[in-house]
Amino acid sequence: MEELDTVMAPDIDQPASRDWSSDQEEALRVWIALARCYSTFSRAVAIKIQEYGLTTPQFGVLEALYHLGPLSLGDLAAKLLVTGGNVTYVMDRLEDHGFVYRERSPEDRRVIQAKLTEKGRSLIDGVFLGHAEYVEHLTRHLEREERAELRRLLKKLGTGVARQDLRSTLQTD
Numbered sequence: 001m002e003e004l005d006t007v008m009a010p011d012i013d014q015p016a017s018r019d020w021s022s023d024q025e026e027a028l029r030v031w032i033a034l035a036r037c038y039s040t041f042s043r044a045v046a047i048k049i050q051e052y053g054l055t056t057p058q059f060g061v062l063e064a065l066y067h068l069g070p071l072s073l074g075d076l077a078a079k080l081l082v083t084g085g086n087v088t089y090v091m092d093r094l095e096d097h098g099f100v101y102r103e104r105s106p107e108d109r110r111v112i113q114a115k116l117t118e119k120g121r122s123l124i125d126g127v128f129l130g131h132a133e134y135v136e137h138l139t140r141h142l143e144r145e146e147r148a149e150l151r152r153l154l155k156k157l158g159t160g161v162a163r164q165d166l167r168s169t170l171q172t173d
Helices: 001-010 024-051 056-068 073-082 084-096 120-142 144-172
Strands: 100-104 112-116
Touching: 024 100, 024 120, 056 073, 056 084, 056 100, 056 120, 073 084, 073 112, 084 100, 084 120, 112 120
Parallel strands: none
Antiparallel strands: 100 112
């Protein structure tokens, strides 16, 4: 009986057949290229950020507070595309280093605001220009017009998915 099962079973060492359309193949290739590019780009940025003695989420918090001013923890989570729990953890680490502090909002005592300390402002002020120069350096592989077009296309794709696909998926779950 085992011999018969072996003969009839598909060869698991062979690639699966490609039963999808050319449009689906193209879409899959876009996804793979986007994911690989993001992974590589974010890894390069994370290595640079480590030179400042920070993690990428810590840098994100400092940068957001530096450019936007005090933010509620909820607004900070939304800006950084992370959960509230993640913001709390990152804020704890940054507070331990004296870079940020939390304060209740004077307008709504239920809201906790994140704020930079002088030490945190000094740190981000000292590294941000170098960070911007490094990110510009990473994008040197594209011409100015290509960077603008890529940004436009990525925004179009992300906005379309958020408006039409993500919302409908979340509403049905």
